Amino acid sequence: QHCFTKSSDGYLYCEGLKVEDVMETVERRPFYLYSKPQITRNYEAYEEALEGLNSIIGYAIKANNNLKILEHLRQLGSGAVLVSGNELRLALHAGFDPKRCIFNGNGKLLEELVLAAQEGVLVNVDSEFDLENIVGAAKIAGKKVNVLLRINPDVDPQVHPYVATGNKNSKFGIRNEKLQWFLDAVKAHPNELKLVGAHCHLGSTITKVDIFRDAAVLMVNYIDEIRAQGFEIDYLNIGGGLGIDYYHAGAVLPTPRDLINTVRELVLSRDLNLIIEPGRSLIANTCCLVNRVTGVKTNGTKNFVVIDGSMAELIRPSLYDAYQHIELVSPAPEDAEVSTFDVVGPVCESADFLGKERELLTPAKGSGLVVHDAGAYCMSMASTYNLKMRPPEYWVEDDGSIAKIRHAETFEDHLRFFKDL
Numbered sequence: 001q002h003c004f005t006k007s008s009d010g011y012l013y014c015e016g017l018k019v020e021d022v023m024e025t026v027e028r029r030p031f032y033l034y035s036k037p038q039i040t041r042n043y044e045a046y047e048e049a050l051e052g053l054n055s056i057i058g059y060a061i062k063a064n065n066n067l068k069i070l071e072h073l074r075q076l077g078s079g080a081v082l083v084s085g086n087e088l089r090l091a092l093h094a095g096f097d098p099k100r101c102i103f104n105g106n107g108k109l110l111e112e113l114v115l116a117a118q119e120g121v122l123v124n125v126d127s128e129f130d131l132e133n134i135v136g137a138a139k140i141a142g143k144k145v146n147v148l149l150r151i152n153p154d155v156d157p158q159v160h161p162y163v164a165t166g167n168k169n170s171k172f173g174i175r176n177e178k179l180q181w182f183l184d185a186v187k188a189h190p191n192e193l194k195l196v197g198a199h200c201h202l203g204s205t206i207t208k209v210d211i212f213r214d215a216a217v218l219m220v221n222y223i224d225e226i227r228a229q230g231f232e233i234d235y236l237n238i239g240g241g242l243g244i245d246y247y248h249a250g251a252v253l254p255t256p257r258d259l260i261n262t263v264r265e266l267v268l269s270r271d272l273n274l275i276i277e278p279g280r281s282l283i284a285n286t287c288c289l290v291n292r293v294t295g296v297k298t299n300g301t302k303n304f305v306v307i308d309g310s311m312a313e314l315i316r317p318s319l320y321d322a323y324q325h326i327e328l329v330s331p332a333p334e335d336a337e338v339s340t341f342d343v344v345g346p347v348c349e350s351a352d353f354l355g356k357e358r359e360l361l362t363p364a365k366g367s368g369l370v371v372h373d374a375g376a377y378c379m380s381m382a383s384t385y386n387l388k389m390r391p392p393e394y395w396v397e398d399d400g401s402i403a404k405i406r407h408a409e410t411f412e413d414h415l416r417f418f419k420d421l
């Protein structure tokens, strides 16, 4: 069951609400529209897949940091994966249990690590200098830090180079041949560090479970090596979750159950506590960016649908050449013809497109057009370029009603940065 469905007469619905009707009631367009029940269903798919294992689902907050969404995921039992001091503060504000939070990153600052040490979150060690800083933070906080070593297993994730992280030239993690240095360094700081596990993250948008399996095999070998030196470590953290079906072309992609089942025996055989850090697969397909068509034009040989949304609200197509599915929320006029369009925004540069070469029925001026799968890495990567202020967010509640979950950013918000200077 998926939250966005098209009726036989050509209207898009979100959990029983006609998107066109929602457009009439909200404060400003474009806006993000989520389904709360879909977030629950996505979380429960991981939870059910993990049944019978000791585990933590650490939601990667970078994918979407809406406070209402965080509180909902926390209530469902989620932990949180954090990559900055502010993400850590927000997770605490949303009530996440620090023991189910993991602080990750290749450039963690000393003051961020002090906060992590004080709060007792798990911390991933990324480099020699990172380890030094964690020791320093433990001393300042007067607390021992539970750490995992982020090992770079050198497995090719077969994804866009910008979202690949587990290969040997990546800026993330420690090279496996340096492992002994890190184990010795942990031993040298018994009052500051407790080694509790090993972490790897290969990359994002992975849609083949074999890749996770290959990495997990290497990781349990490292864990065997580490345990052989007397460390009692429990956690295997296999990093981010699955990719999703951005194309909407009927592909059958692996489910969380497929993913967990490929590593289940390995995890059980070593009596490990499995951490997984999904972002995209929990939140991406729960949301559309809802836009209005400003007009249609043709230049040279190209046709354009110009909408009010843009690369400022949703940058993935511009930045990664990412495909996100686009469709109209209502039937096009009866005489409309199918043409090939670039769907573009009003921002002053040619990188501003939401979709290229899309076959669409020529939409009427003012009609609604959605960009699908906009829940992950869209609002959290939005900017105010061209002073397009960040859009509001809404979700459909469990009872089918619509609720605002984030205010629109305003022009006055921008002026505030210059007040009293």
Ligand code: LLP
Binding pocket: 060, 063, 081, 104, 163, 165, 201, 203, 204, 205, 206, 239, 240, 241, 242, 243, 277, 278, 279, 280, 281, 316, 320, 376, 377
């Ligand atoms: N854990 C770590 C250490 C990560 O670096 C990431 C994502 C995740 C977990 C979550 O991965 P997921 O389950 O979402 O695949 N902005 C890009 C994606 C960047 C991903 C960065 N790291 C995009 O829009 O596609």
